[in-house]
Amino acid sequence: MFFPLAAFAQSGNYTVSGKVRPLGPNAKVYLVRMTSEGQKIDSAAVTDGEFTFNGTIENPETGYVMINPDGVGGMRSRNVKGVQIMFEPGNIKVTSKDTANNIDIVGGELNADNTRLQDMMTDVDKRTEALRKEYFAASPEKRKSQEFMYDITKRSNEIEADRAAIIRKFIEQNPNSLMSLFALKQYAGAIMDVPKIEPLYNSLAANVRNTKLGKDYAAAIEKNKRIGIGAVAPDFTSKDTLGKEVALHDFKGKYVLVDFWASWCGPCRAENPNVVKAYGEYHPKGFEVLGVSLDQPNAKDKWMKAIHDDHLTWTQISNLQGWKDQVAALYSVRAIPQNFLIGPDGKIVAKDIRGEELTKKLVEIFGN
Numbered sequence: 001m002f003f004p005l006a007a008f009a010q011s012g013n014y015t016v017s018g019k020v021r022p023l024g025p026n027a028k029v030y031l032v033r034m035t036s037e038g039q040k041i042d043s044a045a046v047t048d049g050e051f052t053f054n055g056t057i058e059n060p061e062t063g064y065v066m067i068n069p070d071g072v073g074g075m076r077s078r079n080v081k082g083v084q085i086m087f088e089p090g091n092i093k094v095t096s097k098d099t100a101n102n103i104d105i106v107g108g109e110l111n112a113d114n115t116r117l118q119d120m121m122t123d124v125d126k127r128t129e130a131l132r133k134e135y136f137a138a139s140p141e142k143r144k145s146q147e148f149m150y151d152i153t154k155r156s157n158e159i160e161a162d163r164a165a166i167i168r169k170f171i172e173q174n175p176n177s178l179m180s181l182f183a184l185k186q187y188a189g190a191i192m193d194v195p196k197i198e199p200l201y202n203s204l205a206a207n208v209r210n211t212k213l214g215k216d217y218a219a220a221i222e223k224n225k226r227i228g229i230g231a232v233a234p235d236f237t238s239k240d241t242l243g244k245e246v247a248l249h250d251f252k253g254k255y256v257l258v259d260f261w262a263s264w265c266g267p268c269r270a271e272n273p274n275v276v277k278a279y280g281e282y283h284p285k286g287f288e289v290l291g292v293s294l295d296q297p298n299a300k301d302k303w304m305k306a307i308h309d310d311h312l313t314w315t316q317i318s319n320l321q322g323w324k325d326q327v328a329a330l331y332s333v334r335a336i337p338q339n340f341l342i343g344p345d346g347k348i349v350a351k352d353i354r355g356e357e358l359t360k361k362l363v364e365i366f367g368n
Contacts, residue, residue, distance in 0.1 A: 018093070198221055258292060264302070271355070
């Protein structure tokens with residue numbers, strides 16, 4: 001009864017050693033760590049089917065072991081196979097009889113719990129892979145078909161809904177496991193729904209919530225509350241395409257859609273025509289759009305070209321800092337496209353409304 005409530009080993013040294021066969025003489029293994037500072041990648045040669053990595057962590061992390069059997073093409077080669085791994089203090093062993101198609105990860109409580117979670121998702125993983133193969137097997141002409149893409153999207157959404165249900169079940173059944181906190185982050189996704197996530201977080205055992213990672217996630221939940229529907233939208237100032245400072249409070253008294261996007265973001269560019277249509281119809285009634293671009297440094301020309309090509313005639317601002325953009329950080333934006341509809345009183349009235357949802361909301365506000 002006492003063991004599940006014991007303190008987790010948070011920081012220390014780890015060793016990831018592997019024995020995988022058969023492999024070519026130039027085989028390489030990549031270790032990918034998802035840290036608070038971003039993705040970190042290490043690599044090692046494979047000698048007689050064996051490899052070793054050593055490192056130090058301050059907090060447990062998630063990541064991947066990626067194996068390239070012939071070493072050609074680096075980590076992005078089609079031949080590369082990978083498996084998720086949890087980085088925790090101690091010795092972690094990677095074994096496989098047939099390269100990376102059937103890898104076992106052994107070592108530590110986190111990896112044991114993660115293996116249980118991955119086993120629970122075997123069926124949805126198979127369905128995902130089958131759907132992926134079906135999509136890529138289709139001809140370019142078939143992929144342009146609206147009916148085909150609607151069917152693929154519908155089935156993909158159904159699979160992801162089943163995946164989410166499995167993850168939620170794991171969290172509910174394993175409140176004492178630190179793996180449940182990692183699973184909760186996956187379940188929440190990049191855009192957190194606080195009313196759905198906070199009760200699950202509160203259901204975790206105190207020993208999980210009191211870890212550094214647990215406290216950090218509690219802080220993230222509180223931060224997301226400040227940008228929830230009904231909250232006063234945080235004010236900000238940034239520069240437009242001409243270098244002129246623009247502030248959110250400049251739009252007070254109007255409905256304004258704060259639209260986070262970037263020239264390099266395919267889904268953002270696909271959504272732009274919907275925003276253009278909505279702006280054309282409802283701008284005369286008082287609807288405004290404020291585009292916030294997450295374009296990269298030295299990419300102003302690409303940002304300007306996208307504005308021109310997509311016919312975005314509303315105010316556009318950007319710090320040209322990519323994911324380090326201060327406005328994005330203020331609104332906890334970790335994925336785009338993402339938007340916030342702010343009312344005349346400065347309060348958030350809707351979030352992440354796109355396509356028909358955006359039009360529906362504007363009809364509700366302004367009428368047909």
